[in-house]
Amino acid sequence: MKKKFICIICPNGCEIEVRYSEKGIEKVSGNLCGRGLDYVKKELFSPERSVTSSVEVRNGSLPLVSVKTSKPIPKEKIFAVMDEIAGIEVEAPIRIGDVIVKDVLGTGADIIATKNVDKRNV
């Protein structure tokens, strides 16, 4: 089987072609460096993504706090993680780096706050 990737590691954006089977990768061509090789290996067999989103806030000066995964998570778990954080509410005040969810859905990644939200002035 053949697949083409555009490597996103550096601005060169090499177009890398990979020939592979169930046994593994047979040939890689088009990459200018070894990082591209690592990238397509991961993309082909265990793609990962960082996810950024928002979580509802209780008693905050803002209704939402922006969040991110502390490290990339398996691509196929993205929607499940999104469902998981949809039901959560966090109490203000919140600071950048606060852990909102530890080890979300067993991915090893935390959901952490990326914005400061103060308590709402009553």
Next chain:
Amino acid sequence: MKGSSSDFIIIGGGIVGCAIARELSRYEARTILLERESDVAMGISGRNSGVVHAGFYVEPGSLKAETNVLGHRMMPKICHDLDVPYREVGKIVVAKNEREIKDLYKLKDNGDKNGVKGLRIIDREEIKEIEPEVEGIKALYSPTSAILDPFLLNVALAENALQNGVRILLNTEVTDIKENGSFIVKTNRGEFRSEFVINSAGLFSDKIAGMVGIDRYKIYPCRGEYHILDKNRRHLIHGMVYPVPPREPGGLGIHLTPTTDDNIFIGPSAEYIEDREDTANTKEVMERLYSEARELLPKISKKDFIRSFAGIRPKLIKPDAKKPEDFVIEESIDNFINLIGIESPGLTSAPAIAKKVVEIIKRKKRLKKNRKFNPKRKAPVRFSKLSDEEKSKLIRKNPNYGRIVCRCETVTRQEIIDALKNPLGARNIYGVRKRSKATCGRCQGGFCIPKIVEIMEELSNPSIDELTLKGNNSRLFIGRTKDLRKND
């Protein structure tokens, strides 16, 4: 609402209906105005050029001419009393060739017969003096032609009527009318009984008339598309600039009309369409408007457009007819007064039409003067029009005047609050737009709509269904950010 009884029911909250409401509020009477949309000025009255015509386009001896000339005379005082802007910017009708010059003289003749003051034919030199950017060989100059803001006027008429005792019911659509001694008007929000019914339903006036068996009127919708130019082009013209009208009775030709907010309207076009509610813009007409406008004013370019829109004329004439029809202002059956086919010069004529309606009523019913009638109504503050000292004074009294929400039009937080708290009860983006001019600028609400929504939340904690662009299902949102995932 069942069984409530009034003297007058007015169907339609456009400029004509609200002018009639105000006129009737001079008398002691129970008057209700029914409007099917979420606000007044949602139909034709919210989609026109805002021109107060002097009266040289209309046929001498017609109702159009009579009401045009009288309306034009009445308008300055009405605008003054209601605290809405009125600007006598003047108009030139420009001829580019010999055939058109002949038509200019015909227009002047028309105007003279109708009693229009100050009309004169001017030559190329004088055209350049009045309008340096315009190309033309001769023109008809009408110094008393004026512009106003049709939204502000329509809202002001309604508010003044309300202030003087008229009930105004929005979101109330007439579905049927029965006659049983008096009229029983059925709506989606109950039944209303009344001695008189006044049909000022604009594009639907033929349908309303049909409800009481008056079938002889049929409206042929004729759409007019417009472009709106950025304010930074306002200096290109001084007053209105029109070409000589085309000979086919479809419209008036592509006009350049300044607005009281210093934009310029290009248009309207004139196309007969099937669907009287289809206010879409089309590619062909938008292109044509642009190229024809450039013939009059070569300095216009497409990047000056900020918005396009379309209005629909309620024409009583068939598309292939030879001459225009007159207004229908008549008591068609006892106590049922029809206003049908009120296209241009409808805005100008509205106050005069209202007087005529009252004359018709007075022939049948004694009207006692309302001693408490107050013709004056104060408009909310327009911060952007104030001097620096006035601005400073306002802010020191109320910090909400110091927070700008619409930065393109310099509209403050307090003005948005005032617009949302309007006495008619219209609470949506278009309601805010009509009254405060927020969202009318070059970013078209991109920056201020999120802030306006925030203020709407603070004032009345609306549900998702209540946060609309223009009422009736024009929802802005489908829910909260997390709702789609929560409901999975």
Next chain:
Amino acid sequence: MIERDVDIAIIGGGPAGLSAAIAAKKSGIDNILLIERNESLGGILNQCIHEGFGIEIFGEALTGPEYMQRFIDKVEQLRIPYMLNSMALDINEKKCITVCSPEDLIKVKAKAIVLAMGCRERTRGQICIPGTRPSGIYTAGCAQNLINLKNYMVGKRVVILGSGDIGLIMARRFKLEGAEVLAVVEILPYSSGLPRNVVQCLEDYDIPLYLSHTVVDIRGIKRVEEVVIAEVDEKRRPIKGTEKRIKCDTLLLSVGLIPENELSKMAGVSLDPITNGSIVNENLETNVKGIFACGNVLHVHDLVDHVTLEAELAGESAAAFVKGELRNESNIKVTAGKGIRYVLPHLISGKKDVKFSLRVMYPDRDKKIVVRDGERILKKIPRIRINPSEMIQFNIKKEYLKGVKGLTIELE
């Protein structure tokens, strides 16, 4: 009315304004005033909750709010005065700014002004899309604000016009929150966003990308019900017969950013019709002495890191101006030549190191950017990939600019 005298007034408290303020303070000026019209500092970064900010400046891929907080913290730490909910209404040619604030109308007399107002979005009205005017039509930035800051989901079946980075980021945003993105429509034959974003925002989510297409009609009376897209020819005109109807409830417009220079015009600043931003010299000074410009109001950027560096220069220059140390001899013209859409700065002195910023006209591979003075070639910069959507920057040291009469930057 209140009157205030300041050394440097900075209009806009987003990434450009923040960095300009910090740089001016570090250059020894204390009497600074940062004027921000929103309720908080940070500008557009407040709503850019995705990652990718700060790779060059911090070596980290931060989210927008994280990036802005570092600069906001610095502004607080350095005690730089700022005003929130305050909007500049007017600047006259004497550098007096009329500011509308909840306290009062304030006349700010400044020795130097840094323009950092950012930009606005191109609208439907400006590109004349035919059709009706229902609810559900949003520009991308407006939708981003509503979804990320106001907690409103604007729609559930979305079509996006414009495949620049903002459109792509929003496509992913919609998918993440559970909406359907039915199509991303792009009038050019190539996407104008970064390849990484095409991968991570469209391909990851199987969102169809229609290149060489545009939206030709919008239908719906109260709310959007349908859009019609069509293929376009080389002149970008719709081709009859290629129309495709897509049922949807939202049309998102990501069709370009326009620097917000209304204030600049009032102050007498001359604008470049290509960038829609001020004409500036190597100190980022405009034609009005003591008025400087930086960030998106000067030219639309792709990376906020570049905004930060540019704003630092503007802040330093404004401080030098106040101290009387800015020498105004920038009269060597810099011209955009073949294949180059624009180059900044427009004018240089030849006596200072200069960082040039430019954009090319068309995407291409294996090209050289050539800097020449008449026939003499000063520098050749080879690039494997060039793209109009990726700003190119390079430095030229003052030693190489000796004796230069006029510079032309072109593609080879």
